[in-house]
Amino acid sequence: MKHTRWYKDRVFYQIWPRSFCDGNGDGIGDLWGVLEKLDYLKSLGIGGIWFSPLYPSPNADCGYDIADYMDISAEYGGMEAFEKVLEEAHKRDMKVIMDLVVNHTSDEHEWFQKSRRRIDPYTDYYIWRPAPENGKLPNNWDSHFEGKAWTWDEVRQEYYLHLFAVKQPDLNMDNHFVREEVKRILDFWLSKGVDGFREDVITFISKKEGLPNDPLMPSARGIRYYNHGPHLHEYLQEFKHEVLDNYDCMTIAEAPLVSPEKALEYVDESGTNEFDMMIQFQCMCANCLFLDFIPTPFSLRRLKHAFSNWQKKLNGRAWNLLYLENHDHPRVVSRYGSERFCVKSAKMLCASYMFQQGTPFVYQGQELGMTNWYPESIDAYEDVQTLNQHTDWPEEKRLKLYHRASRDSARTPMQWSAEENAGFTTGTPWLSVNENYTEINAAEQEQDQDSVLNFYRKAIDLRKRLSVVKNGEYREYMKFSGKVYMYTRREGRKTLLVVASYTEKAVKVRPALLTGLPEEFFDAKNCVLTNNSVNANGASFTMRPYEVRVYYSGNV
Numbered sequence: 296m297k298h299t300r301w302y303k304d305r306v307f308y309q310i311w312p313r314s315f316c317d318g319n320g321d322g323i324g325d326l327w328g329v330l331e332k333l334d335y336l337k338s339l340g341i342g343g344i345w346f347s348p349l350y351p352s353p354n355a356d357c358g359y360d361i362a363d364y365m366d367i368s369a370e371y372g373g374m375e376a377f378e379k380v381l382e383e384a385h386k387r388d389m390k391v392i393m394d395l396v397v398n399h400t401s402d403e404h405e406w407f408q409k410s411r412r413r414i415d416p417y418t419d420y421y422i423w424r425p426a427p428e429n430g431k432l433p434n435n436w437d438s439h440f441e442g443k444a445w446t447w448d449e450v451r452q453e454y455y456l457h458l459f460a461v462k463q464p465d466l467n468m469d470n471h472f473v474r475e476e477v478k479r480i481l482d483f484w485l486s487k488g489v490d491g492f493r494e495d496v497i498t499f500i501s502k503k504e505g506l507p508n509d510p511l512m513p514s515a516r517g518i519r520y521y522n523h524g525p526h527l528h529e530y531l532q533e534f535k536h537e538v539l540d541n542y543d544c545m546t547i548a549e550a551p552l553v554s555p556e557k558a559l560e561y562v563d564e565s566g567t568n569e570f571d572m573m574i575q576f577q578c579m580c581a582n583c584l585f586l587d588f589i590p591t592p593f594s595l596r597r598l599k600h601a602f603s604n605w606q607k608k609l610n611g612r613a614w615n616l617l618y619l620e621n622h623d624h625p626r627v628v629s630r631y632g633s634e635r636f637c638v639k640s641a642k643m644l645c646a647s648y649m650f651q652q653g654t655p656f657v658y659q660g661q662e663l664g665m666t667n668w669y670p671e672s673i674d675a676y677e678d679v680q681t682l683n684q685h686t687d688w689p690e691e692k693r694l695k696l697y698h699r700a701s702r703d704s705a706r707t708p709m710q711w712s713a714e715e716n717a718g719f720t721t722g723t724p725w726l727s728v729n730e731n732y733t734e735i736n737a738a739e740q741e742q743d744q745d746s747v748l749n750f751y752r753k754a755i756d757l758r759k760r761l762s763v764v765k766n767g768e769y770r771e772y773m774k775f776s777g778k779v780y781m782y783t784r785r786e787g788r789k790t791l792l793v794v795a796s797y798t799e800k801a802v803k804v805r806p807a808l809l810t811g812l813p814e815e816f817f818d819a820k821n822c823v824l825t826n827n828s829v830n831a832n833g834a835s836f837t838m839r840p841y842e843v844r845v846y847y848s849g850n851v
């Protein structure tokens with residue numbers, strides 16, 4: 296089937312179902328709630344939805360531990376509600392993509408239950424190892440979430456590998472029966488009308504033969520032996536040629552530790568094109584080292600380097616996935632912007648990424664400028680990754696780190712209104728609502744022309760109307776500035792310029808001088824988007840705290 300690359304003209308929205316909207320009052324977000332909000336998404340200009348996992352799951356990792364790939368969890372409304380959402384989304388010209396989590400399953404999945412009992416054909420569906428004679432574990436790999444990567448199974452009397460939580464055993468992708476299952480899952484959802492997949496840690500699915508000890512890494516031991524493992528391309532080609540190519544669908548790879556050069560092995564449009572886009576992590580690492588739990592001061596230079604590096608290296612060969620937030624990181628206003636200048640910095644961040652080349656993803660609540668969450672006790676946290684960080688530290692120190700780094704900050708209920716529980720539920724929310732919902736919520740922002748929500752609407756609309764955003768050449772200026780991010784997009788006589796300040800201090804900029812654009816380009820009428828209340832005029836100006844200006848002219 297022809298691959299039309301429809302995703303290049305759309306802006307996506309990520310729904311994290313548990314916290315989006317509760318339709319039946321049990322405190323858990325669900326698909327009935329989503330149904331109520333489709334028009335809201337449409338009014339934002341959204342052309343596609345990525346659903347984090349909706350499948351039946353014991354929720355050891357909020358749905359990323361799947362117990363049945365071919366069904367929808369009853370608490371989310373079951374298959375009937377899903378089919379309705381799919382139909383209604385399509386009616387509104389919104390695509391729907393699912394999360395495909397096949398590096399691991401839940402230990403409650405039937406396959407695992409049979410595998411631990413050595414019932415064929417499931418016996419080798421997972422990665423089992425007998426207990427070594429020296430009393431050690433089968434190797435020294437770390438799990439990303441909970442201690443070591445091996446857990447003893449009393450039933451089978453063997454160890455199983457889990458790169459994530461204990462309740463997330465890794466599948467043995469070298470077993471062709473497992474790959475047949477993956478293809479069945481892909482086909483099941485695509486034939487139902489789903490438009491594609493975001494594939495969870497998909498670059499981890501092929502492990503090096505012999506599962507060798509990792510002599511070097513101080514943490515995340517083993518990752519060199521399973522990230523981009525030996526048979527990865529082979530398996531991806533198999534999924535593509537046997538299933539994905541039969542549909543005009545889109546696939547996205549979540550890919551930790553990937554450089555643009557490496558990414559091209561998968562996303563080059565004239566190469567293997569095993570995926571359409573990649574979720575890279577470099578733009579998530581401007582205030583931490585790889586993990587949010589290893590904090591460093593925010594560095595705008597690092598962020599800009601990540602942005603520009605991907606823009607340049609993929610240019611003409613592959614397509615970028617643009618994002619600033621998802622369910623795995625704290626809120627971007629708190630990370631790269633300023634809670635003090637919450638509204639301004641939320642808008643500035645929006646314009647920073649929205650006009651780059653690629654397909655932007657907006658994560659629920661990002662369009663309102665939702666911020667981090669500061670519960671008073673560790674008991675408020677739910678996330679398995681968070682709760683396993685530094686369990687030996689004193690509570691106060693842990694809490695401080697969790698406030699800064701926990702992904703639960705992005706998982707508190709969506710703030711719909713100033714009503715009780717932020718209008719998310721009439722029951723008791725499964726995770727508490729961020730206290731600032733009386734100030735930050737969708738209902739109030741609907742009424743306010745200058746809200747973050749309306750800024751997102753304008754930015755998305757502009758992006759869709761200006762072909763330069765899709766096609767234009769990207770160029771960065773003031774590369775070494777730790778305060779300002781400035782870039783142009785040019786296509787023939789069309790030029791777009793973004794100037795964004797990442798500081799509370801006033802900064803003087805001279806964009807005309809740097810870009811060679813004529814003075815007239817900086818006429819107030821060409822300032823098509825800004826978070827500054829004063830009308831912009833002049834080719835050099837002083838940026839206020841977290842100010843952003845977007846200029847456009849079709850004639851320079």
Ligand code: GLC
Pocket residue numbers: 356359360396459495496549622623
């Ligand atoms: C991915 C998901 C994350 C999950 C992990 C294990 O990184 O985005 O939420 O916890 O994989 O499935």
Ligand code: CA
Pocket residue numbers: 317318319320321322323324325370
């Ligand atoms: Ca519910």
